[in-house]
Structure formats: structure tokens, C-alpha cells
Amino acid sequence: MARNRVTRILCVVDPRGDVPALERAMAVAHERDVQAVALVGDLSGPLATTEDYRAVFRALADANLPAYWVPGPGDAPIAEYLREAQNVEVVYPYLHGVHGTIAFTPDQHVLVAGMGGEISDDPDAPRDETERLRYPRWEPEYRLKLIRELPEHQLVLLFATPPAHKGHGMPGSEVLTELIASHRPRLVVSGGERGSELIGRSLVVAPGSLGDGYYGIADLHSHEVELEDLAGAAA
Numbered sequence: 434m435a436r437n438r439v440t441r442i443l444c445v446v447d448p449r450g451d452v453p454a455l456e457r458a459m460a461v462a463h464e465r466d467v468q469a470v471a472l473v474g475d476l477s478g479p480l481a482t483t484e485d486y487r488a489v490f491r492a493l494a495d496a497n498l499p500a501y502w503v504p505g506p507g508d509a510p511i512a513e514y515l516r517e518a519q520n521v522e523v524v525y526p527y528l529h530g531v532h533g534t535i536a537f538t539p540d541q542h543v544l545v546a547g548m549g550g551e552i553s554d555d556p557d558a559p560r561d562e563t564e565r566l567r568y569p570r571w572e573p574e575y576r577l578k579l580i581r582e583l584p585e586h587q588l589v590l591l592f593a594t595p596p597a598h599k600g601h602g603m604p605g606s607e608v609l610t611e612l613i614a615s616h617r618p619r620l621v622v623s624g625g626e627r628g629s630e631l632i633g634r635s636l637v638v639a640p641g642s643l644g645d646g647y648y649g650i651a652d653l654h655s656h657e658v659e660l661e662d663l664a665g666a667a668a
Contacts, residue, residue, distance in 0.1 A: 439538040439539075440652060440654050441469075443465075444471050444658075445472045446472070446641065447474035447624065447644055448477075449477065449478050449644045455493070455643065461648065471591055473591045473622055473623060476508055487517050490528065499528075501536060501545040502591070505593045506551040509561070509566050510564075527539065533548055533549075533572070533577070534546065534579075535577075535579060537586075546577055546589075546590055550567055552572075552592070553568065554570050554608050555570065556571050566593075570606075588618040590618045590621045592609050594606050594624060595637075595639055596637060613633065622651070627641030629658045636651060638660075648662070648663070649661065
């Protein structure tokens with residue numbers, strides 16, 4: 434795979450096992466000169482099996498693009514997800530789950546990190562990886578502290594939970610907003626109500642659910658974002 438400079442990123446949320454929709458989104462990526470894919474949220478539907486995750490990861494692999502993802506609250510129990518993520522990353526080294534960890538783009542210019550599941554701002558909230566992926570506020574803080582120890586790169590953060598933005602009146606996590614302010618990523622891809630905004634100098638993109646046909650394309654250099662739908666892409 435060519436190590437193209439990553440500037441344009443396809444942003445996808447909540448495929449929920451809709452492999453045909455994911456395959457159409459991957460076709461759009463090639464048509465629109467995208468160099469990488471960022472996927473956040475529920476990868477598969479309720480009661481997902483290893484085969485369900487395998488199908489989603491196969492669709493990502495077939496696109497032959499670097500792809501980075503974090504799971505959603507519904508991707509529980511986590512053992513099923515982790516087993517298939519580990520298997521696919523061994524076979525396809527350009528695919529990377531970044532749930533509580535980091536990965537670089539092939540050109541080594543962009544660092545991608547993230548935290549999946551539902552993030553609570555309560556430090557004493559119960560942690561769950563069996564019935565639902567749910568984490569207290571200290572978990573993303575602890576898991577992503579490695580970013581501070583690395584040389585400065587362009588940074589992309591992936592969160593299944595949207596960050597809070599004061600004054601907007603929308604639900605979101607204050608701790609994720611604090612992490613964005615602290616790490617100053619170039620781009621944040623998140624779940625939540627469809628739209629884009631700036632938190633400080635960080636572009637936050639919530640493209641909307643792929644299950645509803647929505648996706649986005651974000652440009653790291655220009656900070657431009659295109660929020661589109663598959664129906665329009667097929668027209």
C-alpha cells in the first residue's frame with residue numbers, strides 16, 4: 434500500500450453491522466481521494482458474534498486504506514470485539530483499533546488515538562465491559578496519557594461519546610472536552626448529533642450515523658468538512 438500523506442479522512446459513525454453501507458462508504462473514499470478512514474461507535478448490532486465483527490473488519494480491509502476505529506457502547510462484551518480486532522490487525526497491518534491506545538498513519542505524520550464506549554464524567558461511575566461499554570472519567574484520562582510523552586505530531590482523536598460544548602445545550606462529556614483542550618488535536622471524530630464545530634482550534638466532526646446513510650470527509654490542512662449522505666453520493 435502506498436504511503437500517501439494523510440490529509441483527507443473519511444469519518445464514519447455507528448455502522449451497526451450494516452456491511453453494504455460500509456462498503457458504499459469505502460467506495461466513496463476512493464472516489465473522493467481520501468487517504469484514511471476514521472470509524473467510531475457501534476461496529477455491529479445487538480448480540481454481535483465474532484462473524485459480525487469479522488464482516489465489518491473485512492469491509493474495512495477490502496478498501497485497502499489505513500483505518501482507525503473505536504467501539505461503541507453496544508460493542509459488549511468486549512472480549513468478542515477484542516478477539517476479532519486483534520486477528521484482523523495481524524493480517525492487515527494498516528488496520529488499527531485505537532480504543533484506549535494509539536497508532537500512527539503510514540506516513541508517520543499523524544498520530545491517531547481514542548476511547549470508545551460511553552464516557553461518564555462521574556469518576557465513581559461503574560465501569561462495565563460486559564453488558565455495555567461504559568467507563569468513568571478517569572479511564573480516558575489514564576489511557577491517553579501516553580500522548581504527552583510522544584513527540585508532537587498532528588493528532589486525531591476518536592470518541593464514541595461526543596464532547597460537551599458549553600452553550601450548545603447538547604449532551605456530551607466534559608472530560609473529553611478537557612482532553613481536547615489539553616492535547617489540541619487537529620481533528621476529533623465523535624458520535625452525537627450531526628454537525629461540526631471548533632473547540633479551541635480543534636475541528637470536531639460528528640458525521641451522523643452510517644445506518645442513516647450519513648458520513649463526512651474532513652481535511653486536516655484546510656479544516657474544511659463535508660457532511661454528506663450515501664444517497665447523494667450514489668446520485
